[in-house]
Each structure stands twice: as C-alpha cells, then as structure tokens.
Amino acid sequence: MKSVVAENLVKTYRNGAVRALDDLSLDVEEGTVLSVLGPNGAGKTTLVRVLSTLLEPDSGHATVGGIDVIKNPKGVRQIIGLSGQYAAVDETLTGWDNLVMFGQLYHLSGEQAKQRATELLAQFSLTDAARRPIKTFSGGMRRRLDLAASLIIRPKVLFLDEPTTGLDPRGRMEMWGVIEGLVREGVTLLLTTQYLEEADQLADDIVVVDRGKVIARGTSDHLKDQVGGERIEIVVAEANIDVAKEIIERVTQGHATVDSGLRKISVPVLDGTQSLVAVIRSFDEAGIHALDLALKRPSLDDVFLSLTGHIAEEEVPAEPGKKKKGARS
Amino acid sequence: MNGIHDALIITKRQLLQLTRVPEVLIFTTIQPVMFVLLFRYVFGGLGVGIKGGYVQLLMPGIFVQTVAFTLAATAQGLAQDMEKGLIDRFRSLPIARSAVVFGRTLGDGLPNVVVLLVMGLTGFIVGWRPTSGALHIFLGFLMLLFFGYSLSWAGIFAGLISKDARVVANVSFLFIFPLTFLSNAFASTTSMPKALQYFAEWNPVSTMVAAARQLFGFHNTFGVTAHSLPSEHPIQTSLVYMVLIMAIFIPLSVRRYKSANSR
Numbered sequence: 025m026k027s028v029v030a031e032n033l034v035k036t037y038r039n040g041a042v043r044a045l046d047d048l049s050l051d052v053e054e055g056t057v058l059s060v061l062g063p064n065g066a067g068k069t070t071l072v073r074v075l076s077t078l079l080e081p082d083s084g085h086a087t088v089g090g091i092d093v094i095k096n097p098k099g100v101r102q103i104i105g106l107s108g109q110y111a112a113v114d115e116t117l118t119g120w121d122n123l124v125m126f127g128q129l130y131h132l133s134g135e136q137a138k139q140r141a142t143e144l145l146a147q148f149s150l151t152d153a154a155r156r157p158i159k160t161f162s163g164g165m166r167r168r169l170d171l172a173a174s175l176i177i178r179p180k181v182l183f184l185d186e187p188t189t190g191l192d193p194r195g196r197m198e199m200w201g202v203i204e205g206l207v208r209e210g211v212t213l214l215l216t217t218q219y220l221e222e223a224d225q226l227a228d229d230i231v232v233v234d235r236g237k238v239i240a241r242g243t244s245d246h247l248k249d250q251v252g253g254e255r256i257e258i259v260v261a262e263a264n265i266d267v268a269k270e271i272i273e274r275v276t277q278g279h280a281t282v283d284s285g286l287r288k289i290s291v292p293v294l295d296g297t298q299s300l301v302a303v304i305r306s307f308d309e310a311g312i313h314a315l316d317l318a319l320k321r322p323s324l325d326d327v328f329l330s331l332t333g334h335i336a337e338e339e340v341p342a343e344p345g346k347k348k349k350g351a352r353s
Numbered sequence: 354m355n356g357i358h359d360a361l362i363i364t365k366r367q368l369l370q371l372t373r374v375p376e377v378l379i380f381t382t383i384q385p386v387m388f389v390l391l392f393r394y395v396f397g398g399l400g401v402g403i404k405g406g407y408v409q410l411l412m413p414g415i416f417v418q419t420v421a422f423t424l425a426a427t428a429q430g431l432a433q434d435m436e437k438g439l440i441d442r443f444r445s446l447p448i449a450r451s452a453v454v455f456g457r458t459l460g461d462g463l464p465n466v467v468v469l470l471v472m473g474l475t476g477f478i479v480g481w482r483p484t485s486g487a488l489h490i491f492l493g494f495l496m497l498l499f500f501g502y503s504l505s506w507a508g509i510f511a512g513l514i515s516k517d518a519r520v521v522a523n524v525s526f527l528f529i530f531p532l533t534f535l536s537n538a539f540a541s542t543t544s545m546p547k548a549l550q551y552f553a554e555w556n557p558v559s560t561m562v563a564a565a566r567q568l569f570g571f572h573n574t575f576g577v578t579a580h581s582l583p584s585e586h587p588i589q590t591s592l593v594y595m596v597l598i599m600a601i602f603i604p605l606s607v608r609r610y611k612s613a614n615s616r
Contacts, residue, residue, distance in 0.1 A: 076445050080612075101447040112438035116370045125369075128362045129446050131355065157373060173442070 027181050027212040028052040028075060033084035035070050035236075044070040045081065046236030052181075052229075057213040059227030061220060063328070067236040068216035069109065072185045075214070076106045089180050105174035105182045109189055111166035112173075113158055119145060119169050120154040126173045144172040148202060164195025168202060175206075182206065184215040188222060200225055220244075220327055232331060239331050248322055254296040256303060259288050259316040268314075271306045275299065287315075356449035363443075363456025364463070367430075371464060381426075382468050385419040386475045392539065393479045412476040413493075413565035414538030417558055419472065420465055420501030421533055424508040425525035427461045431512030432521045440613055451607045454509050462502040469494055485570030493568030496591065500561050503595040506602035513609045538562045541574045554578040557594040563587035 028051060035045040044067045052058040060068050073079035075086055077097035085092070091099040113122045120141055127137025145151045148168040158166060167187060174182065187203065188196040203226055207213060217223050223230045224244040232240040232247070240247060256276070260268045265282060269289050272280050276299050280291040293299040296319045307314055371378045392415065397407050431454075434440050443453045473481075473494070483490050508525065515521035535552060536542070536559040542550050553559055555578070563573045564587040573584070583590045 073441075078441055078444055098447055101445055104445065106442065106445040108438050108441060110438045112442040114366060114370070114439060115437065116374050117366070118373070121366075121369055121373070125362060125366050126442075126446070129359060129443075129448055131358075131447075 025054045026051045027054040028058075028086075028088050028214055030071070030075065030086045031084055033071070033074060033086060034082045035067075035074060035079065036082055043236045045074070045084075047084075048233065048236055048238055049084075050231050050238055050241070052212055052214050054212050055210050056228045057207055057215065057226055059223035059230045060214065060216040060233055061218070061223045061230050061327070062216070062233040063218060066233045068233060069185055070236075071233070072106070072108075072183050072214070072216060076104055076183050077101055102177075103180045105177070105179035107167075107171045107174040107182075107184050107187060109186045111158070111163075111170040113166070113170055115158040118155050118157055119150055119161070122158065122169065123173060123176065127176050130177045132176070140176055144175060147205075148172045162195065163191050164198050167191065167195070167199055171199075171202065179211070181212045181214070184213065186216055186218065189218065196222075220322065232327060234328065234331075240327075247327060253292065253294055253322065255290055255292050255320045255322075256296070256300055257288055257290045257316075257318045257320055258303070258314050259286065260312060260314055262287055264312050265289070267310065268307070268312055271310055271312070272303055275302045275306050290320075356452055356455075359448040359452035360456035360459065363453055364460040367457065367460030368463065378464055378467065381464065382471050385415060385468060385472050388415050388418070389472060389475050389479065396539070406480060408476065408480045409482070409571045410541075410566070411539065412472075412481040413562050413569060413571070414533075414536075415476075416469060416472060416494075416497050416565060417500065417562045418529075418533040418538055419468060420497050421504055421529050421558060423461050423465060423501040424504040424511075424529060425522050427457060427505040427508030428511040428515070428525045429518050429522040430461065431457060431509055432515045432518035435512070435516075435613065436518055440610075444610075444613065450611050454606050454610050458502060458505045458509060461505050461508070462498060465498055465501050469497060483569035483571075485568060489568045489570065493565050496561070496568065496588070497565060500591065500595060503598045506599050506606060509606040510602050510609065513606060513613055532556060532558050536562060537573065543574060551578060554581065554583055557591065557598075559583065560587045560591040560594060564591040 031049050033045045033048045036043050062068050074081050075088055077093050077100050088100045089103045093100050123141035123144055124137045127140050145154045150169060188199050230244055230247055231238050269280050269282055272289055272291050276291050276293050278291045280289050282289050300319050392411050393408050511521050511525060536556045542553040545553055560583045566573050567587055578584055
C-alpha cells in the first residue's frame, strides 16, 4: 500500500515566475523510507509543506495515509508528524514543558502528556536536559527535541525536512542513529536532504528533484551506477605528475584528468578498492610516492552533473522570504 | 469544546514563559511605574487648576497607554513564533485554526491584570484617588483590560503579515505613540490646534481615557467637540470602538493564519 502519493503537484510563486513544484509526482510505500534529494531551492521544502497540509498546491493531488491533503487536511494532521529545518519549539520553555504542551495540543490528558514526554525524553537521550530551557541546548539536542515533539502521537507518516542541515558531524551522526531507530520501528518516512550520503544511509529509495521536477528515482546503488560510480584521486609531487598519470591510465584503463594546481590526478573506476590497490602496487614498483590518495564516492554534485548536466545551483530562488540561517548549534 | 481547550493550552504556554523568564513581567511592570513617577513629578505642575491635581487626569491616561502597548507585544511575539517555525508546527497539529491566535491574545492580555494592579497602587501612593466607588473602579479596570485585549487583535494581524519580529515591534510603536500622545491622555486637547482637536477627541485612545476617567470619578475637559458623541458618551463610544476593532481584526487574522507562510 502507498502511504504517500503525490500526483502532478504544481506550486508557483511570484505569479508563476518561480515554479517551486513543477508537475511533481512521487509515492512512498508503507513502512519504507523515501529520501527526496536535491539542492537548495529544488522544491523539497515546498513539497513537504504541501504534503503536511501547510500549503495548498496550485494544482495536482496528494494523499497521506489514503487521506486527501486538500479535502481533509485535519484528517491528515491526525496521522502525521512534521519536523522542519529549524527546531520549531518554544525556546524559553524547557524540553519537558514543550513536550507536555504539544501532547496536550494532541488532546492527550495531562497525565498521558506527561507520561509520553517522559518516554520521549528517554528515547532521545534528553532526560538529563529535560528541565533546562531549550535556549541552552546544542543544535543537535534541539533537533532531537523537535523530532520528539513530532512523534507524540506515534504518527503513521513522518516528514523530516533536512533533519541534519546545519548540524556538526557529531550532531548528524546522533540524528542518524535516532532516525534509524524509528525506521526499525516501521514508521513510513519521507525525508528531504541535500546530502547523498544521508540519503544513502537512511533511505530505501531516493528521488532526485531539481527545479520542482523529479529527475531520477531508484535505490542508492542504482543512482550511483547512473552517475558512474567511484573515482580514485591521487596527489603526487610535481615532478612525478606525468609518470603517475601514465601508470594510472594503464592500470585502470580509464581517462585520467589532472589538476596541476593541486597536483591531483583523478580517474573514474568501476571496482574501486581493487583498482586502488593495483595503482598503489604499480606506484611502488615505479618508486613513486603518493602524497595523498582517496577513493571518492559520488557526491550530490556528481549526481547532479550527470543527471542534469548542470551543477547543483545554490542561487535557484528558494521559497519566498525564506531565510538562509546558518548552523544553530 | 476542543477549540477552547486548545486556545487555553496556548495561553498556558505564555503564562509558563512568564514563570520561566520572570524578568519579562517585572520589566513590563517597571516601565509603566516609571512613567507614572516621571509624569507625576515632571508635569505635575500642569494641573494647577484641576481638582485633586494632575495625577487624577494622568493615571487613566497612563493606564490606557500601557494596555495599548499590548498591541506591540502581541505583534512581536507572534512574529517571533513565525520566524522560529513554531507557527508551522502548530498548523501541522490537529487543532482548531483559531486556537493559536485566540490563545495568544488571552495570554498577552492576562498579564495586564498584574501590571494594572501595580500601577494602580503606585498611583495611589503618589496621590491618585478615584472617587467613584468600588464597582465603578472595578468596571474601569475591566474596560481597560478589554481595551488592551481588543488592540492585541490588531497586533495579531500585524504579526502575521510581518516577516521580522523586531521590525513589527518598532512599526507598532510608530502607530501607538502618536495615538497615545495625540489624545487627551496626558494633556487637555483644548490647547491643541483645532484640526488636531477633532482627531484627538475621536481617537479611540481619548475615548477610552475619557471613559476611564468617568468610571474613576473624574471630569473630562473637552475642546471643539464638547457636545460630540465621544465627549457625551465616552464609555459607549469606547465599547463600540473595541467591538469594531475586533470585528475587523479577528476575521482578518484567522483568515490570514490559515494560510500563514512562516518562511
């Protein structure tokens, strides 16, 4: 069964000058995780806002848990959880105050709301900080509390809009751990992200969006094959560049490119690790010392370059008035 | 009723904020107290001819100015909630769409009870003596609270259409200050140029000040509009103004809230 279905969604801003959603369709199978991958301004946030009933599309249809988001928004709100790009909680109140308040707004009794708050704080490792104002929380803690607030009623479908944007690496790892836990419990999740790595880590399926359109869909392996897999990057001393390039091309049978400024040689490979070992062995035989070497997996930039022919542009107009805030940690 | 329950949870949130950051209520109270003292002792000499002194004329004026500031507080608080994405979260919950805005106006109006009480006591210490009896004094304060509440709906609308909390607070004061000073709140309108007198005496702030003075047992002085509706019936005129403000801004605000785009 499909838990989320979006059909031909269109949403324009500034009298049609900006097509945030341009005939976008996708669906999420019940109990699975779909990652919507795209750069800033691709329409990810607009999509989440439409699916979570915050925004009406200009045209198209969408259902969540079989309920129409336009005809019965209140019904949808009863089964979804939403956690946005910024921690949407009351910062002057404590974590505990916030969770109890949201529990009561979900019409739990005072006792039930308190019990649920206690459970969630424990689940998200926030029990010790529960009585402190959110203002004193780290960025990662805020996001976890925000996520906890979206789980009060154990939603059937959860929307996470860039859950780790702006977090430091540690905060990101913690958040991934939390999300993986939820996935194991079987929640249906639609998650947006700018990071291929994140989509890879958390999602069953990935949809790549650009300028309001779906430009690719598949598993992460499927997408990577389309992109052309991995690359070996090697930095050598300036005197060795020409010889090294020759060796690399001979061993990998690929076409290597050289960045002479960085003294970096880069070549696409199919069997990453094996090729890397073969290159190192040949270098040893030739007596060339590699200053730095890496096996690079394709990044979002690579995905975009190969799927769209243009790089992921930051300056594509975002939603109106949308503020680009930095990391709040 | 679920809608009322939801609104009260929002109100409770704001009262809880006051207990978590008590400085906010302390300073919103200190400011008007300071106004009372400054005006009482700086302009005290103005009321030479007034029975009981300038402080009798001043206190209702300062009460009204203070509750009118609620407009800015509401606008700023709501704009902040929009900025932080909190309004998005509220809108994604299965609650009545009017609950958040109703809850906030109530949450911003209730602290005025404390503020007015402290101001009233300060006024008493510096010589304010309402002469109308307990019931009328009570009705006077009730009306002041209601005046602040109705203005807070204009604040809701301002907060919803603005994009920046600090800007909307400043803009609100750009309206509130001329309204409170182009009125009979601190000086008699009779000394103003004629055109301003008309404005000042029909100004809702003036009618409210006149209504409060009447309820506290003090006689107003009127200029060119001495026999006009606001001068003859300040209480009724003020009530009509309040109902009018709410009749305009409640539907506008609820409508706006439904499609509020935080970011």
